[in-house]
Amino acid sequence: MKHQVARIHPADNVLVALVDLPIGTEVPWEGGFVTTAEAIPAKHKLAPEGLAPGQDVTMYGVLVGQAREAIRPGGRLTTANIKHATDSYDEHARHTRAAWTAPDVSHWQDRTFLGFHRPDGRVGTANYWLVIPLVFCENRNIQVLEQALVTDLGYARRKSYQPQTQELLSLLKAGKSVEEILNADLQTARDDAARNRPFPNVDGIRFLTHEGGCGGIRQDAQTLCGLLAGYITHPNVAGATVLSLGCQNAQAAMLQDEIAKRDPQFAKPLYILDQQKLGTEDELIGTALRQTFAGLMLANQARREPAPLSKLNIGLECGGSDGFSGISANPALGHVSDMLVALGGSVILAEFPELCGVEQELVDRSVDQPTAERFSSLMKAYGDSAVAVGSGFDMNPSPGNIRDGLITDAMKSAGAARKGGSSPVVAVLDYPELVTKPGLNLLCTPGNDVESTTAEVGSGANIVLFTTGLGTPTGNPIAPVVKIASNTALARRMPDIIDLNTGTVIDGEETIEQAGERILDYVVRVASGEEVAAVRHDQTDFIPWKRGVSL
Structure with a gap:
């Protein structure tokens, strides 16, 4: 049965409205009633006993604010009458806590999932190939590779709204009015290329464009390389193609160092291309396409196998x-x-x-x-x-x-x-x-x-x-x-x-x-x-x- 209000913690001095409460609603509470002094929308809070100016507001058993002004019993808490407030904390004044009581998980103890087992002992819930720029200068080349690979390899998933544009153009040519255009019933289309995937065990190719890799401070480049290394070594990833311009702060050697920190025995296929060394766009894109295709062939050899739930992160x-x-x-x-x-x-x-x-x-x-x-x-x-x-x-x-x-x-x-x-x-x-x-x-x-x-x-x-x-x-x-x-x-x-x-x-x-x-x-x-x-x-x-x- 759905209640009208809830108090989350016994120490709380506010209630949460679970439904819209019109002004004057009598809400059963602690053997009596709280009458709303104003309309309280669902999800908002009310003070059952009112609040004095400066009084603490407690929810979930902790301080979450203070009253800016007096709030009547049954009144609503708003940004106008409540301000942010929290308790201080001290990492040196740790309290003695009872040992944690874990929930009963006997029902789940022998459950498994079907995942991709990686050489480092982790298990993936998916199997992707990554194409990554080390610097924003390579974003266009990443997009060129995406156009070349995604549709023909069966990984185009997005709805197409182009048929709607074509219908609208037809209506325009037919002399339809603005009102008729606004009320038109238009259709969408979805690419069905996924039915023809040559690499059925590869869930997709992901192209991670970003705005980093150069400029800013050197720590930005180091942090970016650490994040990208986390994705390359991730158990949901089979391997990666990386495009580098060559002169940016986020150098390939920096990325490789970050990979080694996370997986010293890194054994996935990894192709790093330097545009300034390779020269022309044709050479860069052609090499990247060949290497990525070869990597997909290797990634497709992976199969889902049972793994314990302890491998979930x-x-x-x-x-x-x-x-x-x-x-x-x-x-x-x-x-x-x-x-x-x-x-x-x-x-x-x-x-x-x-x-x-x-x-x-x-x-x-x-x-x-x-x-x-x-x-x-x-x-x-x-x-x-x-x-x-x-x-x-x-x-x-x-x-x-x-x-x-x-x-x-x-x-x-x-x-x-x-x-x-x-x-x-x-x-x-x-x-x-x-x-x-x-x-x-x-x-x-x-x-x-x-x-x-x-x-x-x-x-x-x-x-x-x-x-x-x-x-x-x-x-x-x-x-x-x-x-x-x-x-x-x-x-x-x-x-x-x-x-x-x-x-x-x-x-x-x-x-x-x-x-x-x-x-x-x-x-x-x-x-x-x-x-x-x-x-x-x-x-x-x-x-x-x-x-x-x-x-």
Whole structure:
């Protein structure tokens, strides 16, 4: 049965509206009623006992804001009457915590997925070939290679809207009016070249254009090479073709050093071409085509074989969050995270600006003092860099977040952090370091959806679980990105981009644990090759983080 409101934690002094509450609505609460003093839209918060000026606002059991002014009992919390506030934290004052109680995973202990086993012991959930520029000067040549390879090899996946343009031109020639044009029923087309793939065991060729590799500072080039090395050595990748101009900061030797850091025994086919050495475009493109084709022949020899769930490395992501994300989709992912950790797998919690206000909890969950200190150091340095340019973590919530109930960064962060479950933090990584330990890893990234997803995959995530309350099509070139709706209305409105719905928790149809079990079952199928919406749509977003201030 669906309730009208929810209190997330016993210590909270605000409630979340689960449905639209008109002014004067009597909401059953703690043996009595709360009468709404104004209209409270679903996903927004109300103060059941009112708030005094300066009074702390608590959600998820942590400080998420302070009242700017008096708020009547049953009044709505808004950006006008609430300001961002968080508790301080100290990496040296760790509390004694009870040992973590892992969830019962006996049902999953013997489950396997069908993946691609790599020489370094990792297992891929897909099998891609990469074509990468070391510098933005090569982006055009990458696009030339894409035009030459994708359609003829059966990897064109995008819908074509060209038939709509042709229909519109026909209507124009027929003398139709503007009104008739606006109301025309137009058709789309999809390329069916995939039916004729000569390399059926290769899921695709991915072309990772970017705007880096030269200019900026030398550390930018080093960081970019580290990220690209993370993709080349990734278990979802069979090999790569790399185009270098020759004179840029991101030199081929730098890339090879970064590859060796991540995989000292690197054994995948890797072709690096230097345009300034090869000379003409014809020579460069012709050589790249021959080498890429040969690499695809080698990649096609791979086959899916059973692997334990401990070989899964899951990135946890959210984007277009709403006021339900922290009480449905994110805690459901938290349960998935805990189950995977109990099974010996790895999970990555990133988006450091969206951990603002829950730092002490993560410090306390760290397995040792150096881990706690590294997390604190990275958080403080990131926060200071934002303040230095006149910004701050408090500016993280987007207009869409605010419109749908996330009115302070701390409120957003407290809900976002629930994706990480309750297991110990085994490692803290700085971008773009590689995950090497099973368990919960924290990765320093921006809150920006695509930058963070790009980073998680570069650090080894072979699947990304991405929660959204407003809807976003974000994908990744090499890792399946599973889109999980926080509310049923979104799942119904955008079924073409949503894979799973956890609005069932809000609707009272299942528990968080049941939703988590359903998600994990879907993850096993995706890891074995079932396509997610982002893959079907050829959504291959890739944005390296340039280590500037990005929230």
